Amino acid sequence: MAETAAVMEQRKPKKSSLAKRNTERFLRNKLAVMGLLIVLFVVVLCLIAPLLTDYDPAKISLSERIQAPSSTHLFGTDKIGRDVFARVLYGGRMSILIGLSGAIGGMILGVIIGSFCGLYGGWLDSFFVKVAELVSSIPQLLLVLVLVAIVGQSMRNLIFVFIFTGWIATFRLVRGRFFSLREESFVEASRAFGISNVSIAFRHILPNCLGPVVVQLTLNTAGFILQEAALSFIGLGVPSSVPTWGNIMDAAKEIMVISNYPWLWVFPGVAIALFVLGVNFFGDGLRDVFDPNQM
């Protein structure tokens, strides 16, 4: 038997066949690959912003106010002479950071509460279900507005607010998966071996939730970036001193700007749309990969 083990050691594949199959499935979806490329492209551009432009996004230059795009200012300048290209790049950093950290925070919170409720059930479970129902029936934007009105305007608060509203989808998902996976035979088999509930939850059930959770993460990231933009646009998101895609666009509240200086809002607007589009396509692709019906 010993040599069998040795032979097996050699045959052990480097990459798991599951990962390989999932990768293949993902690569088959052209739109998803395109989405991933878009996301990577935008993220990289934002990260290497200092290499791409010498302008400081906050630097006011009254002598260069409202210049149309040119070779010196790729995307033109705004009303107080700041370089729009630099602002879009640096703003992207902030927007993506806010969206992603809000979504990740919400995911962590949702996974924790969801797996707790899914594992133990009981009155705590019903409590969280009611809370989730309540929070999700109030228009999210209004909730954000109230919270911003109460805790004040700052980037940290906004992320906090997103986490507070964003855990629900993940919570429902994880809880639901727990409830359905609990009935699956492989979980019962583990229980028949006497393996503890906590161990089953973390080793068997949770890994099976991760796919859908990651899909939800992409959805939330996309949603939060859109919300941040909307909030900042109406002046209630991130303080205007910090450039974000939404903040840059708030100039477009005037008809004059809309009709005469489109570069002030078209570029950040396209940046948001492009990035969110990429995230959504990517998420769609992931959903196809993780769809349990195809397992």
Add this chain to the structure above:
Amino acid sequence: MLKYFFQRMLLLIPMVIVISLLAFIGLELTPGDPLTAMLSPDQMSSMTTEELDAMRESLGLNDPMLIRYGRWVINLLKGDLGISVMSGSPIKDIIKNLLPATIILTMVALVVSTLIGLILGIFAAIKQNSIVDYLSSVLGVLGISIPQFFIGILAILFFAVRLQWFPAQGRTDIGLNFWQSLKYLVLPSFSLGITLTAALMRHTRNSMLDVLNKDYVKTARAKGLPEWKVYTFHVFRNAMMPISVMILLRLPMLIGGAVVIEQVFGYAGIGNRLLTAINASDYQLVLIIILLLSIVALFASVLIDLFTAVLDPRVRLGSSKNQGGA
């Protein structure tokens, strides 16, 4: 059915109570109190701390929170919504003037986007895997990826500024001039509804395809029914159930979106007023508006829920529960 209706309605009550409580706590947490709201800064500075305290006491502001909450709710129910600090006018009047405009905007957006979303979704499902289907799925993702306000701005640029088909800003009361008011409605409701349209289209397509794979559709075809009958009576009717759930989930987003869109189009609605109130720290007004909008959203969701129940006899009649050992 009636029983189901009352059950749903009863469930609303605790929800409304909790929301109002949250709103009240929110009000408590905001800087300043009703006194600051009632008195002008000049009056405030002229009074001593003792005098202010005495006034608070006489107004019952030092009472325990629950009592004050009760008083607040009773006032609300009596129709006394308080006074807006910013404008000095009663909040009731502000709501009366502005809420209908917002509801009209959202309703138009909801109805139009539902119709368009359904039609496109059904079409995409029938022509599955065709170019039409492919294009519409790409458009569907595009629709949920572009910020609503960006679409609004683009709409202003093209349809108002360039083509001058519709006015860019403002609104007219329906009562004053019907056609004129419609003109003002087109662009905001279009921008507001487009996200829902896209999402609904994707959802409708998937739901239809789901139902199309069901055995009872095969049964319907095996009866020799023509395709149009199969689609209308057997596929669509069943596909509607998940679709209406989806509309339900999107409804709060629609109301939230209205706040932003009103800002873009300078549309004098409650959302627009909400923003000015926040900027002016008119918290009483802010919370009343949010309370109202939340209740509207809740109420609408119950209506859609009931609609789903009407569609599905299993919900309506209570499905027989068969659990337990196999």
Add this chain to the structure above:
Amino acid sequence: MNEKQVKLPNEHDKDVLLNIKDLKKYFPITAGFFKKTVGHIRAVDDISLYVKRGETVGLVGESGCGKTTLGKCIVRLQQPTAGALEYRFGEKFSDMLQLSKKEKFAAHRKIQMVFQDPYSSLNPVKNIFTAFDEPMRVHGMKNPEERKEKIAHLLESVNLPADYMYRYPHEFSGGQRQRICIARALCVDPELVVCDEPVSALDVSIQAQVLNLMKDLQDKLNLTYVFIAHDLSVVEYMSDRIAVMYLGKIMEIAKSKSLYYDARHPYTEALLSAIPIPRIEEKKGRIILEGDVPSPANPPKGCRFHTRCRKCIDICTKEEPKFLPTKDDPEHFVACHLAETVDPSELES
């Protein structure tokens, strides 16, 4: 009821491995806003049954008769509402429901289960090695090399190459998966394996592979099986004794041969005659049962089967028949007023 029979096998017999006593499992039915309990599904309703070492006891019945619930109670995936599950641990015979936490955990090594659906029985995100490794580790096989060798050995014993252990469930067919599941159940060296419809999800040509494999493993490892299935022909092929269940109760239990040739309960007769036989020589008259199985939440008064029984007499609607051995065969039990059974008084010691 059969606790203290003199002439019948009971818990004092050395070869009785498991003795189920008056086992009940009720599931509450809840309704309304406040999840008020409005009734109970009596999935398993007062069942007594013994299993001897090395034998296969078949449990057969239609859907909803409680056979799976009974199986799950034996593996303690379900906590019984009442009753006892006595199991022989070495020399000692003790009720598994009364054990300490540590003993309960150790008892899981003794009794394992194979499930119906081979597709959901394996965790889709874990490879076969991990699926086997974890239970062996928690049950005290500390040496990883030993574990790996054992996994290889187990896979080979179910006719699969050892290096399949690094594969994931999606790479296997249904029959292969079920063989893997059987091997997994054996990885902690159990004595008793509860097989819950192990072949009903498989294609007919694959069923025989799995059934034969199970028989071979039983001979090789001296396993005891509780074999649950709705298909009486499969149960008959596998079992030494067969228990026929209806609405949470055992109606009849007997040696396979006696059950087939000498069924005493009208339900067993109907069940036997309802099974289509792939032969054309023998054509016996079919007994068609009227109507549907009543709800286990509200079983008929008296004999549970009386609503569909063609031999139903007055007493059947009023009094529940006792589950008693027949006069000529002490191992043949039946719960029917019309069957010739020993007098209950004769049973007392």
Add this chain to the structure above:
Amino acid sequence: MSEQLNENILTLKGLKVQFRVGRRLVKAVNGVDLNVRRGKTLGLVGESGCGKSVTAHAIMRLLPKAGFIPEGEVTYYSNEGTVDILKHNPKGKTLRDLRGRQISMIFQDPLASLNPVYRIGDQIVENIRQHNRVPKEAAMKRTVEMLKQLSIPQAEKRVLDYPHQFSGGMKQRVMIAMGLINDPELLIADEPTTALDVTIQAQILELMQDLQKKLGFTIIIITHNMGIVADMADDIAVMYMGKIVEFGSKREIFLNPAHPYTKALLKSVPVLGSGSNSRLEPIRGNTPDPSEMPEGCTFAPRCDFAMDICKTDPPNFDVGGGHMSRCWLCKGGNGQ
């Protein structure tokens, strides 16, 4: 057509059905020839994925979108004339007139086969009124009569119920009532009892036989259960990997099976009463993936008698008396 009705009600010649799954082409049915005798019962047996269900759907032209029929001939002979089923548009009037009136089909899962949002009665009435100009009330009356004939208790009340209020066996009765309501000539039953319990299965099978005697329609019963065909069928066709490997009368198939697959199938299932002493003889290996069909005889890789010649596709050999077998072993003409 001729005065004398054709002895067969349905004939299939070289029917092929294929599916596009992604970029792959799955050959589900690969050249099926079949004659269905009028007024008799044909049993189509095979394991899952062998193409038996697809064949039935092809006859009804109810294939899913990904499926198509590259070649073949399906001819339906009725008292109203002969219909070349594959020549017509599956959604066209000719075939729609046939479906539900001349040819009916019932499916495996009665729960899924009934539309959950409509009353049982309305779903049957829909079938009547699709093919007959009758007022609603008359159609409903007929529906109630039919349900009574299928021994559904309190039929007058039950027509107003929704599918979820019926048990599985009752639902399948409703499906049969729906299928037979227009007095069809051919009933295709696709695994009609697989989702049901054995005692309910016995009820349904008995019912189908009784009704057939009374109304005289033809049945094609599709199943994986050799026991059911032994019970129900006059003729039996055994399918494996998209082909009919053996065809013959029930007696021939059971007493004198010619194809190794049929033989193996009969030996691999436990038979009630034979006890646990006899050992089953399993068929080696797995059913191959339909998209990677083996060359030549598709059963050869699992066959104990495989020879070199099995690498080429065996034709249909007549073993005698209309008993056909696709196996090189039967080349001589006797079934050994």
